[in-house]
Amino acid sequence: MKYLLRSKSAVTGLILIGILIIVAILAEVIAPHDPYRMDIWNSYLAPEGFSGKYILGTDDMGRDVLSRILVGSRVSLLVAATATGVSLVLGVILGAVAGYVGGAVDAFIMRVMDLILAFPSILLAIAIVATVGPGVVNAMFAIAIVRIPAMVRVTRSMVLALKEEEFVMAGQALGLSDVRILFRHILINCFAPILVVASLNMGTAITVEATLSFLGLGAQPPVISWGRMLALGREAIRTAPHMTLYPGLAIVFTVLGFNLLGDGLRDIGDPQLRGR
Amino acid sequence: MLRYIIRRLVQMIPLLIGVSIIVFLLGHLAPGDPVRLLLGEEATEEDVARLNAIYGFDQPLPVQYLRWFTRAITGDLGVSIRQTMPVRALIFERLGATLELAIFSVVIAVLLGIPVGVFAATRRGSLWDYVSMIVSLIGVSMPGFWLGLVLLSYVALHVPWLPMFGRDASVFQGLWVLLTQFRADVFLTGLRHILLPATALGVSMMAIIARLTRSSLLEVLGKDYIRTAQAKGLKYSMVVLKHGLRNALLPVITIVGIQFGAMLGGAVVTETVFAWPGVGRLVVNAISQRDFPLVQGGVLMMAVVFTFVNLLVDISYALVNPRIRYE
Numbered sequence: 001m002k003y004l005l006r007s008k009s010a011v012t013g014l015i016l017i018g019i020l021i022i023v024a025i026l027a028e029v030i031a032p033h034d035p036y037r038m039d040i041w042n043s044y045l046a047p048e049g050f051s052g053k054y055i056l057g058t059d060d061m062g063r064d065v066l067s068r069i070l071v072g073s074r075v076s077l078l079v080a081a082t083a084t085g086v087s088l089v090l091g092v093i094l095g096a097v098a099g100y101v102g103g104a105v106d107a108f109i110m111r112v113m114d115l116i117l118a119f120p121s122i123l124l125a126i127a128i129v130a131t132v133g134p135g136v137v138n139a140m141f142a143i144a145i146v147r148i149p150a151m152v153r154v155t156r157s158m159v160l161a162l163k164e165e166e167f168v169m170a171g172q173a174l175g176l177s178d179v180r181i182l183f184r185h186i187l188i189n190c191f192a193p194i195l196v197v198a199s200l201n202m203g204t205a206i207t208v209e210a211t212l213s214f215l216g217l218g219a220q221p222p223v224i225s226w227g228r229m230l231a232l233g234r235e236a237i238r239t240a241p242h243m244t245l246y247p248g249l250a251i252v253f254t255v256l257g258f259n260l261l262g263d264g265l266r267d268i269g270d271p272q273l274r275g276r
Numbered sequence: 277m278l279r280y281i282i283r284r285l286v287q288m289i290p291l292l293i294g295v296s297i298i299v300f301l302l303g304h305l306a307p308g309d310p311v312r313l314l315l316g317e318e319a320t321e322e323d324v325a326r327l328n329a330i331y332g333f334d335q336p337l338p339v340q341y342l343r344w345f346t347r348a349i350t351g352d353l354g355v356s357i358r359q360t361m362p363v364r365a366l367i368f369e370r371l372g373a374t375l376e377l378a379i380f381s382v383v384i385a386v387l388l389g390i391p392v393g394v395f396a397a398t399r400r401g402s403l404w405d406y407v408s409m410i411v412s413l414i415g416v417s418m419p420g421f422w423l424g425l426v427l428l429s430y431v432a433l434h435v436p437w438l439p440m441f442g443r444d445a446s447v448f449q450g451l452w453v454l455l456t457q458f459r460a461d462v463f464l465t466g467l468r469h470i471l472l473p474a475t476a477l478g479v480s481m482m483a484i485i486a487r488l489t490r491s492s493l494l495e496v497l498g499k500d501y502i503r504t505a506q507a508k509g510l511k512y513s514m515v516v517l518k519h520g521l522r523n524a525l526l527p528v529i530t531i532v533g534i535q536f537g538a539m540l541g542g543a544v545v546t547e548t549v550f551a552w553p554g555v556g557r558l559v560v561n562a563i564s565q566r567d568f569p570l571v572q573g574g575v576l577m578m579a580v581v582f583t584f585v586n587l588l589v590d591i592s593y594a595l596v597n598p599r600i601r602y603e
Contacts, residue, residue: 111290111291111294114291114294115291115294115295115298118291118292118294118295118579118582118583119295119298119575119578119579119582120537120538120540120541120542120544120578120579120582121538121541122538122541122542122544122545123540123541123544123556123559123575123578123579124575126544126559126560126563127299127302127571127575128302130302130306130563130571131302131303131305131306132305203417207419210419210422211419211421211545214421214545215545215548215560215563216564217563230421230422230425233425234425234549237425237428237429237433238429238433241426241429241430241433244422244425244426244429245426245429245430248418248419248422248423248425248426251419251422252414252417252418252419252422253417255417255418255419256413256414256417259413259416259417260413263413
């Protein structure tokens with residue numbers, strides 16, 4: 001924790017993420033307008049700034065872009081967090097079992113991971129959602145699947161290194177069960193690198209979610225998501241460029257926050273980089 | 277070396293079989309009966325059963341897979357439901373455009389990313405260092421397709437020389453015409469069209485390259501032989517380029533290879549934004565039209581290309597670093 005606060009990028013990342021979480025929770029309170037309310041006479045309105053009624057302008061139906069960005073943060077964060085959580089749990093379990101048990105089980109798990117990695121990950125996510133049908137839940141599922149291999153690999157390599165340590169042998173000598181050794185003693189020590197991958201996975205998950213929604217495969221109307229806002233903005237690219245600019249900036253800053261946090265955590269975990 | 281290549285090729289076979297199973301299942305699990313889709317609402321039960329028998333849909337799943345696989349291996353990927361054309365022809369028509377876009381993006385990323393990294397590393401701690409690293413961090417965090425939309429609305433709309441959509445001519449073909457017939461028109465047409473999509477697709481890779489070049493070069497510049505070279509009285513720029521950069525580029529080459537695959541994935545969406553006539557846009561359109569043979573063929577093709585690119589990266593890396601061959 002002490003090191004965490006010393007890393008500039010980790011702190012900046014945490015601040016960005018913190019702001020975002022507050023925005024997502026309070027979205028309806030701080031939104032200047034009802035994000036669903038249409039104002040057809042004022043559609044495609046350019047941003048008016050803080051002096052006007054619509055700070056970031058309006059969309060094709062005259063709905064307030066700023067309010068929609070604020071509320072849209074929920075879907076992005078929720079989908080990314082759930083997908084990352086699922087890939088974290090499954091990835092850590094699979095990676096730990098592969099590394100600890102070894103042999104045929106290890107070979108099987110790693111070949112399946114190779115199989116997932118044989119596809120460009122966005123393409124695989126698109127193909128999965130196209131098969132099981134569009135929607136928020138299916139998008140989460142697809143994102144979780146394509147993010148599992150990174151988690152499995154890092155957990156497995158940590159477990160492989162740690163299982164030769166003396167404290168593991170001590171546990172075995174004491175007659176502790178393998179499950180207990182693996183989950184109570186080894187995994188605790190893998191915490192830091194897993195957290196780095198989870199943080200970077202969050203960033204990727206936000207991007208993939210936006211991509212799926214942009215292609216119409218993620219959140220469906222009337223759910224507001226940043227990716228869908230970009231898809232609407234694309235239709236009005238000549239007349240209302242603000243409809244694509246601002247939701248995209250929201251994505252950039254969110255992903256930036258998680259990347260900064262991930263980078264910072266990695267630097268902390270690597271003593272060679274500490275103090276640079 | 278030859279043994280290493282053969283071993284890697286043999287290892288690819290089970291992987292590609294696995295890929296084909298996944299692609300087959302993806303097409304199969306898709307909701308909606310393709311036969312009913314094809315025959316329309318007023319088809320009788322007998323018609324449906326007859327067509328099911330013709331297509332072999334009445335057979336057990338493993339049998340269907342084997343039939344599909346043996347045909348796929350000979351290059352027969354079926355017929356597109358909507359375009360009533362062989363899937364293979366549709367894909368090969370567009371594969372060149374996708375590869376060209378990806379390769380051109382990599383070229384832009386390398387040509388811009390490495391100098392930025394060198395610039396930042398040699399001015400470590402300066403304002404320029406901070407600015408270029410912050411900009412590249414933002415570049416890494418940016419969805420390429422959004423950058424594409426921004427480039428369209430804020431650049432292409434205001435610069436008449438840059439078209440908003442389409443491809444019109446191949447830039448590599450244009451380069452060939454330029455070199456053999458000394459005519460620049462084809463090359464310029466191709467260049468005008470590819471510039472914006474390739475930038476949108478290449479920015480994240482450029483940012484990754486810049487960051488990696490910087491950190492790798494910083495590490496190398498701290499080595500003893502750099503001090504020796506400087507002590508010999510060589511100019512600093514000479515030391516950086518000849519002794520430093522040369523040794524710092526190995527990890528950069530690796531990441532270029534790894535990222536090339538991500539380019540193929542990113543191209544799927546970038547092509548949609550710029551109406552680029554590649555495989556990615558073909559697949560996205562096929563998805564919205566529920567044309568599953570085409571989706572299957574496109575995804576399979578991309579995965580196969582991706583696997584071969586990874587193989588080429590591994591082989592070239594083994595060429596540079598002999599230790600890998602014996603692992």
